Amino acid sequence: MNKSRYAVGLNKLAEIDGQAGHKVIESLQNVCPDLARYTIEYPFGDIYSRPGLDLKSREIATVAALTAMGNCRPQLIVHINAALNVGCSPEEIKETVLQMSVYAGFPAALNGMFAVREVLEERDLLS
Amino acid sequence: MNKSRYAVGLNKLAEIDGQAGHKVIESLQNVCPDLARYTIEYPFGDIYSRPGLDLKSREIATVAALTAMGNCRPQLIVHINAALNVGCSPEEIKETVLQMSVYAGFPAALNGMFAVREVLEERDLLS
Amino acid sequence: MNKSRYAVGLNKLAEIDGQAGHKVIESLQNVCPDLARYTIEYPFGDIYSRPGLDLKSREIATVAALTAMGNCRPQLIVHINAALNVGCSPEEIKETVLQMSVYAGFPAALNGMFAVREVLEERDLLS
């Protein structure tokens, strides 16, 4: 049932994104609440709750993809936070972004690394 | 020294890509051997040999990025093979590609999954 | 319920894609049946069945996007067919693709137009 997928999704969203995910959901309420609902149902309710890949690997995959795509900075910021929340170390996240210099070029990796720096600074994790 | 980076890279290439990596290197010899040399030195000599992220996670990141980018099918085929070689299960690879439906859309995930099917078929791993 | 979304999606798939959609679903059965299921549930069950935009406009939007993205040729072929199936004229489809020369460049429009030609030829609609 839709409601069950939504409930599963909300749980997963809380587990992974903490506050950031809810902010996105709220920001959509006055323009397209359905997009918010689908974002909870499909990515979180259907995909992130699947057992075949652990959450740390899922976030590494997403951080890699968003860095390589290069045009989704707000979502990359959310997922760098999510990666930290599910147990990836700052080092693992930096290595993921650095590796994208090979596949998507140095600009993609540099811009991704600036996003990492912004999140680590905000969370007081910059050495 | 360049020679040391090249040697480190060749070792890493053998560990990860087996035959497929060498095919790419050979195919460049009569047009641009330097690109082959840089491909061994930077991606494999410098990046993949770094300790901060395990090889399985590195290949999951690369498969995710190449699926999301959607325009590097030959390299995606190489890395699906590489992911299997370093210990990712077919299920983990499928989950990575499936997850890209969220971040890069269903076409990217579908085309990535067709590449997965091609590799698994070739390696006799299709159930 | 999941089953209801699947049923709605199957109906919409039949209405829009005829045979082509089912071919994609079948081609996934031995590698990732869940991706096939999600493809029916989300794009067709949730999105294409929404009332706020007519089917012709939906297909024009999809043909435009896939032409502009430039890296999803199999899906573009499916949707040029779908656009014809839901009542877009060949002329309307050509105009959509031609317009992408402005937003994504002439290569994207040219490659999109070659896809249009392939579909029209197959359906005996080339003047």
Next chain:
Amino acid sequence: MNKSRYAVGLNKLAEIDGQAGHKVIESLQNVCPDLARYTIEYPFGDIYSRPGLDLKSREIATVAALTAMGNCRPQLIVHINAALNVGCSPEEIKETVLQMSVYAGFPAALNGMFAVREVLEERDLLS
């Protein structure tokens, strides 16, 4: 004649973009007036004036493409406005952007929806 294409284009620009289009043209005068001239001549003089596809459909196609491409926010803002100007309803525009979650991923759709919200807020059309 060039002048005729320019005149046709200026008319079409006024019909579709109102003020926003002229702002872009003016902003180019001190760096590259020829790009402004070509922008009026080709997109508006040649393409948008063609009869084979109605203006509403043209704007839906453009909003879809720019949302999917994900890296042309200023132009997306212009065209969300243009879509409203030529008679698309806010609902039709939201549906177009929402549909891009299927083809280009949720980040593209989310970022496109935030652009929609910005335009609707500016035009006092947010419910």
Next chain:
Amino acid sequence: MNKSRYAVGLNKLAEIDGQAGHKVIESLQNVCPDLARYTIEYPFGDIYSRPGLDLKSREIATVAALTAMGNCRPQLIVHINAALNVGCSPEEIKETVLQMSVYAGFPAALNGMFAVREVLEERDLLS
């Protein structure tokens, strides 16, 4: 006048693309002759005939861009040929493509280099 832009474009097309350009034009005649006309008028009639940048530099710019974009292989093949036709050496073309490993990643550069190899082989220029 349109006819003058077309005539200028045809001349420039002959100067740069030789046979390859005309093949593209002919392949469009039964699906969208207007796209062929616009391709001659805008890229060749308006842009390539401009005096501010020499033809060799123009082709280097185009080869670089198409390599980086990674999803326009047919056009990249045409322009590698064009670059040779206007006086770029095979070495200059290889260097341009190789450099894209920095900005768009190694896959883009590898796929571009395979296109270079194909053209050089066809023109008997492979050492």
Next chain:
Amino acid sequence: MNKSRYAVGLNKLAEIDGQAGHKVIESLQNVCPDLARYTIEYPFGDIYSRPGLDLKSREIATVAALTAMGNCRPQLIVHINAALNVGCSPEEIKETVLQMSVYAGFPAALNGMFAVREVLEERDLLS
């Protein structure tokens, strides 16, 4: 040796980027100094120091690619400056960006031209 590639790279960076390049390097020191090191070693130490293509052509290629890619504005700004530093005229840079309207669309060219305007304004080169 690594150190020699780094030294060669630093020299090339100074020759091309002046201050801007060093700013990027410094901004990475507290998050990922290795990315800064690789950026000096590979792009500048290995690629830009190669003799087969002159520096002016290299910067034209990079400006073209970054304009076409459309999602690396910070790097485009750096390279418009670099192009001026190595002897490209403002006109040559504008022509390169304008030409991208053909290959990547008018939005890419417009956004690239706004970046050109910003740099020229900052360097007091706007007519």
